[in-house]
Amino acid sequence: MAALNLTLRQRKLLHTVQSRNRMITGQELGAMLNTTPRTIRSDVVTINHELEPYHARIDSIRSKGYFFTAEDPGIIREINRIETAFFTREDRIRALALKLCIADEPLNTYDLEDEMFVSHTTLEKDIRQLRLRYMMNGPCIRLVSEHNTISFEQDEEKRRSLLIDLFMEHWNYNGRGNAVYEMSFLGTELLDQIIDVIPQHLNRHGILMEDANIVELNLACTIMYRRITSGHLLPETESIRHEDADADQASRELLDHLEAMLGFQVPPHERDRIYLLIASGHIMDAGKLSFDTAGREFSPEVLRLADAYLGAIRDTYGLDFTKDEDFYITLLQDIRYLLNPVHHLVSQSRPEQVKQHLPVETELAWLLDEIWLREEGCHLSEWELLHIAHCTGGALEFFLHHHPEYKPRTAIFCHQHMSIAWAIKRRILGAFDNYLNVTALLPVNAKSFYDFENTDLVLSTVHKTITSLPGTDVVEISPYVTPSDIRSIEAYIQENITLRFYPRMPSPAVLLDDALWKENCEFSTVFSAVEQLSSVLVEAGAVGPAYMQALLHRESLCSNAIQSGALFQFALTPAVQSRLCVAVLKHRMTWKNCRIRMILTACFRPQDRPWIFRIKSAISRMNRLEDIGSLRTVKELEAKLRTYL
Numbered sequence: 001m002a003a004l005n006l007t008l009r010q011r012k013l014l015h016t017v018q019s020r021n022r023m024i025t026g027q028e029l030g031a032m033l034n035t036t037p038r039t040i041r042s043d044v045v046t047i048n049h050e051l052e053p054y055h056a057r058i059d060s061i062r063s064k065g066y067f068f069t070a071e072d073p074g075i076i077r078e079i080n081r082i083e084t085a086f087f088t089r090e091d092r093i094r095a096l097a098l099k100l101c102i103a104d105e106p107l108n109t110y111d112l113e114d115e116m117f118v119s120h121t122t123l124e125k126d127i128r129q130l131r132l133r134y135m136m137n138g139p140c141i142r143l144v145s146e147h148n149t150i151s152f153e154q155d156e157e158k159r160r161s162l163l164i165d166l167f168m169e170h171w172n173y174n175g176r177g178n179a180v181y182e183m184s185f186l187g188t189e190l191l192d193q194i195i196d197v198i199p200q201h202l203n204r205h206g207i208l209m210e211d212a213n214i215v216e217l218n219l220a221c222t223i224m225y226r227r228i229t230s231g232h233l234l235p236e237t238e239s240i241r242h243e244d245a246d247a248d249q250a251s252r253e254l255l256d257h258l259e260a261m262l263g264f265q266v267p268p269h270e271r272d273r274i275y276l277l278i279a280s281g282h283i284m285d286a287g288k289l290s291f292d293t294a295g296r297e298f299s300p301e302v303l304r305l306a307d308a309y310l311g312a313i314r315d316t317y318g319l320d321f322t323k324d325e326d327f328y329i330t331l332l333q334d335i336r337y338l339l340n341p342v343h344h345l346v347s348q349s350r351p352e353q354v355k356q357h358l359p360v361e362t363e364l365a366w367l368l369d370e371i372w373l374r375e376e377g378c379h380l381s382e383w384e385l386l387h388i389a390h391c392t393g394g395a396l397e398f399f400l401h402h403h404p405e406y407k408p409r410t411a412i413f414c415h416q417h418m419s420i421a422w423a424i425k426r427r428i429l430g431a432f433d434n435y436l437n438v439t440a441l442l443p444v445n446a447k448s449f450y451d452f453e454n455t456d457l458v459l460s461t462v463h464k465t466i467t468s469l470p471g472t473d474v475v476e477i478s479p480y481v482t483p484s485d486i487r488s489i490e491a492y493i494q495e496n497i498t499l500r501f502y503p504r505m506p507s508p509a510v511l512l513d514d515a516l517w518k519e520n521c522e523f524s525t526v527f528s529a530v531e532q533l534s535s536v537l538v539e540a541g542a543v544g545p546a547y548m549q550a551l552l553h554r555e556s557l558c559s560n561a562i563q564s565g566a567l568f569q570f571a572l573t574p575a576v577q578s579r580l581c582v583a584v585l586k587h588r589m590t591w592k593n594c595r596i597r598m599i600l601t602a603c604f605r606p607q608d609r610p611w612i613f614r615i616k617s618a619i620s621r622m623n624r625l626e627d628i629g630s631l632r633t634v635k636e637l638e639a640k641l642r643t644y645l
Contacts, residue, residue, distance in 0.1 A: 005050060006046070006047060006050060006117075007043075007117055009033055009035065009043065010043045010046060010047055011117070012032075012033055013029060013033060013040065013043050013044070013047065014047050014058070014068075016029065016032065016033075017029075017058050017066050017067065017068050018058075018068035020067070020068075022067075023061065023064050023065030023066060023067050024065050024066055024067075025037075025064075025065040025066070026040045026041065026065070026066065028065070029066070044058050044060070044066065054070070054072075055070065055071035055072065056068070056069065056070035056071070056072075057069060057070075089125075089126060089129065092116055092118065092126050093126055093129055093130050093133065094166055094169075094170075095116070096112070096126060096127070096130055097130060097134060097162060097166055098163070098166055098185065099112075100143075100150065100151060100152045101152060101159045101160075101162055101163050101166075102159075102163075102185055103151065103152075105151075106144070106146075106149035106150060106151035107149060107150055107151065108148060108149055109123060109127075109148050109149065109150060110148060127143070127145070127150060130143065131143045134162060136556065137381070137382070138161070138162060138165055138381075139158040139159075139161040139162045139165070140158070141153060141155060141158040141159065141162060142155075156227070156232055156233065156234050156235065157234055157235070159232075160220070160223055160224075160227065160234070163185075163219075163223050164216055164219050164220060164223065164344060165344065167186070167219050168212070168215055168216060168219065168344065171215050185226065186219075186222050186223075186226070187222075187226075190222055190225065190226075190262075191218065191222050193261065193262075194218055194221050194222050194225075194258070195218050197254065197257055197258065197261070198214070198217060198218060198221070198254060199214075201250045201253045201254040201257065202250055202254075202278070204250070204253070205246040205247075205249055205250040206246060207246055207247060207250055207278065207282050208282075208283045209278070209281040209282065209283060210281060210283065212344070212345075213277070213280075213281030213344075214281075216277060216281070216344050217274075217277050217278065217281070220273070220274065220277055221254075221258060221274065224266070224270060224273075224274070225258070225262055225264060228264060228265075228266070228267075228270065229264055233267060233270065234269060234270055234273060235269075236267070236269050237269050237272070239268060239269070239272060240272050240275075240276070242275055242279075243279075244275075244278075244279040244282060246282070247275060247278040247279035247282050248275060248279075250278055251271065251274050251275040251278050252271075254274070255271055255274060273342065276340070276341060276342040277342050279340075280337060280340035280341075280342050280343050281337075281343075283333075284297065284333060286329070289329045289332075289333075290325060290329070291325050291328065294328070294329065294332060298332050298336060299336070301339065301375075302332055302335050302336045302339065303332070304375070305335050305339075305368075305371060305372070305375060305376075306328065306331050306332050306335055308371045308375070309331070309335075309367060309368045309371055310322050310328075310331075312367040312368075312370070312371060313364055313367060313392075316367060316606070316609055317364070317501075317609065317610055317613075318501065318502070318610070319364075319396075319399060319501070320399075321392075321395045321398075321399060323402075324395050324398045324399070326394075326398070327391070327392075327394060327395040327398060330391055330394070331388075331391060331395075334387065334388060334391055338380070338384055339376075345381070345383040345384055345387050350593070351382055351383075351386060351558070351559070352559075352561065352562040352563075352592065352593060352594070354386045354389065354390075355386070355389075355558075355562045356562045356563065356620070357494065358386075358389045358390065358393055359494065359495075359562075359613075359616045359617070359620065360396065360497055360498055360613055360616075361389040361390070361392045361393040361396060362385070362386065362389045362558075363612060363613065363616070364389070364392045364396075365385045365386070365388040365389040365392060366385065366554075366558075366572065368380065368385070368388055369385060369557075370572070379553070379557060381557070382557055382558045385557075385558050386558075396497070397434050397435070398434075400434050400435055400497075401433075401434045404437055405500075406500045406501055407435060407436055407437035407500075408435075408436055408437065408456035408457045408493075408496060408499075408500065409437050409439045409454055409455050409456045409457070410428075410436045410437060410438045410439060410455070410456065410457045410458070410459060411438075411439060411440040411441075411442060411450070411452075411455045411457070411458050411459070412424055412425055412428070412438060412440070412441050412442070412458075412459045412460075413442055413443070413444050413446070413447060413458060413459070413460045413461065413462070413466055414441070414442075414443065414444070414460075414461045414479065415443070415444045415461050415462050416461065416479055418441070418443070420479055421441050421442075421443075422441065424459075424461070424477070424479060424481055425438055425441050427481040428459065428481065428489070431481075431486055431489070432489060432493065435493045435497070436457070436489075436493075439454070439455065440455070444460070444461075444462050444464075444466070447466045447467065450467075452467045452469045452472050453469070455467075455472050456471070456472060456473065456496075456499075456500070457472070457473050457474075457475065457492065457496075458472060458473070458474045458475070459475055459476075459477050459489070460474055460475070460476055460477070461476070461477060461478065461479050462476075463476060473492065473496070475488050475489060475492055476488075477489070491624070494620075495617040495620050495621050496617060498610070498613040498614070498617070499613075499614060499617065501610065501613075502610045502614075505608075505610060505611065505614075507614075507645055508611040508614050508615050508618075508645050509641075509642050509645035511578060511579070511580040511602070511611075511645075512580065512582075512638060512641060512642060512645070514579070515579070515580040515581065515582050516536050516537070516540060516579065516580070516581040516582070517581075517582050517584075517634050517638075518533070518536070518581065518582070518583040518584065519584050519633075519634050520584065520585075520586040521583045521584065521585050521586060521599075522585065522586050522587070523585075523589060526555065526559075526589075526591050526592075527552065527555070527556075529583075529589070529591075529599060530548075530551055530552055530555050530569065531548060531552065533569075533581050533583055533599060533601040534547055534548040534551045534552075534571075534601060535548060536581045536601070537575075537579055537581055537601065537602075537603050540579060541576065542575050542576060542577050542578075542579035542603050543573055543574075543575040543576065543579075543603040544573065544576075546573050547571055547573040547575070547603055550571035550572070550573045551569060551570070551571040551601075553571075554569075554571055555569065559591070559592050561591040561592040561593075561594045561596065562594070563594060563619075563620065563623040563624075564594045564595040564596065564623065564628075564629075565594075565595075565596070565597060565598070565619075565622065565623035565626070565627075565628035565629065566596070566597065566598040566599070566600065566619050566622060566623055566628050567591060567594070567596045567598070567599050567600070567619075568600045568602070568615055568616060568619045569599065569600070569601050569602075570601065570602040570603065570604065570612060571603070572604070572609065573603065574605065574606050575603035575604055575605050576605070577605065578602070578603065578604045578605050578608040578611065579602070579603055580600060580601070580602050581600070581601040581602070582598065582599070582600050582601075582634075582637070582638075582641075583598065583599040583600075583601070584597070584598055584633070584634055584637055585597055585598065585599070588629055595629070597628045597629050597631070598628060598631075598637055600615070600619070602615065614645070615645065618641075618644040618645045619644070621644055622640060622641070622644045626640060628640075
């Protein structure tokens with residue numbers, strides 16, 4: 001199947017037809033592949049010629065469309081193998097990274113163009129993206145380009161780390177039958193054997209590990225075997241102390257088993273690596289952990305970092321999480337894991353999805369990065385920050401549960417019988433009791449005389465104006481409280497969760513009064529936009545020169561781009577005055593995966609930092625409810641901003 005001589009368009013066509021469970025017309029295929037039905041018919045002839053040896057083909061029924069058939073259904077899995085299907089840039093970059101990791105010699109770029117059916121220009125762009133992704137982040141592996149060849153630096157530790165990341169990123173937790181799992185480098189049979197062996201030795205010694213750490217261990221052992229048997233060993237290092245007795249015994253027995261089963265030898269320093277994976281992923285016994293025992297169970301370094309983080313949250317944003325024992329213990333375990341020399345945090349979600357769902361928590365997590373740099377001499381990675389954001393989200397919910405005065409005061413207006421209204425209230429509280437304080441349950445006709453001054457949120461079962469009072473939001477729901485209603489309420493909570501934490505702060509709309517406006521802006525790159533807009537605030541005397549570097553670091557590590565429309569970027573560098581620079585772009589620019597028309601760049605005095613939450617909330621709501629791309633002038637955008645701020 002690897003010898004299929006098809007163009008990229010023909011590969012896409014084959015993939016599309018064989019993955020459909022219904023017929024697809026030539027017109028539909030032409031629209032998807034930006035070509036004509038006549039070209040589709042011609043491509044099908046070529047594809048069927050290539051598939052003939054495999055007794056598979058694309059058939060058609062006149063006026064109904066195309067469908068895929070094969071004598072051996074297993075051939076479909078072969079066709080779907082990812083190493084022969086470079087449908088997207090993401091596919092090509094992953095395939096290139098894998099090839100570079102396992103290649104003994106530099107790869108010829110002309111050969112790669114032919115293999116991937118791409119032009120020289122397209123391959124150059126792919127290589128540029130690969131360089132940005134893996135040299136600046138992850139294993140920080142150097143890409144060498146010379147004489148029409150490319151290669152990774154000869155660093156076995158970085159190559160193995162990248163291999164694990166590549167496979168973990170798309171691991172199928174629902175089963176083993178997926179394209180990534182079957183990549184030929186790993187070998188299905190070998191990986192199956194190792195997957196079956198590892199739990200035996202972990203269970204024997206009472207070691208429980210997270211799913212992601214088990215996957216990492218499976219991959220590390222398989223990759224170790226492949227690399228050792230092909231002559232690529234990790235560099236020798238000084239032996240380490242095996243302080244976790246259970247992990248030590250389990251790793252010894254596991255590696256002895258693998259040596260006997262696979263007929264190879266694992267050197268001592270390679271054994272240390274597997275021990276570290278097991279020891280770092282070994283979940284602690286939660287029954288032994290509490291405020292009282294934390295000092296005995298965790299190192300002084302872990303305790304110091306956790307306490308500094310809780311102090312930073314309290315001092316910066318006035319949120320005291322120190323009484324939440326469950327959060328404290330979880331935070332200690334997370335920091336302990338991050339301090340381990342061998343750890344991976346990989347998510348199958350996109351970073352912008354996490355940041356969009358956890359906007360406040362992501363901001364709180366950034367405070368740990370400052371502490372980490374000061375105490376450990378390095379920054380946290382993007383996924384390490386987002387991991388802490390997830391953890392902090394649980395603390396925020398606990399905080400609200402014990403501080404009901406911060407919950408939005410909510411009135412439910414229902415046009416049906418009051419027994420139905422009562423049932424609605426129970427469903428709402430069942431889902432959001434930690435976040436909403438239901439203060440009134442009323443028929444819709446009561447809106448004409450109800451005092452909304454002390455109401456933050458109205459949930460209404462009718463599509464009509466309940467109140468237009470500034471500061472009171474209305475969310476329409478059905479009497480059945482459907483999943484769509486739940487999502488609408490969740491969106492409101494995410495965007496407004498912190499508004500009541502700082503009741504004495506004025507609206508951040510005051511920043512628009514002396515904002516620095518830039519119209520018809522054009523930027524060649526994301527980083528040139530960051531540099532030019534941050535320099536506006538520096539030159540205005542609002543913040544010092546360190547601000548630009550902090551903003552560039554923030555963008556390179558964990559981008560502020562999470563939605564199309566307006567983008568809000570800032571850094572926590574202390575400012576002389578809180579100022580806002582608003583840039584209206586001449587044309588929308590691509591920023592990560594978002595299409596951006598307006599960029600708000602801000603700096604803040606320490607006492608004004610809570611404004612960050614309110615501005616993030618406003619921009620999120622504006623992007624969700626407005627078509628920012630249709631707004632052209634500064635005057636139009638300023639009016640919209642004032643409405644949401």
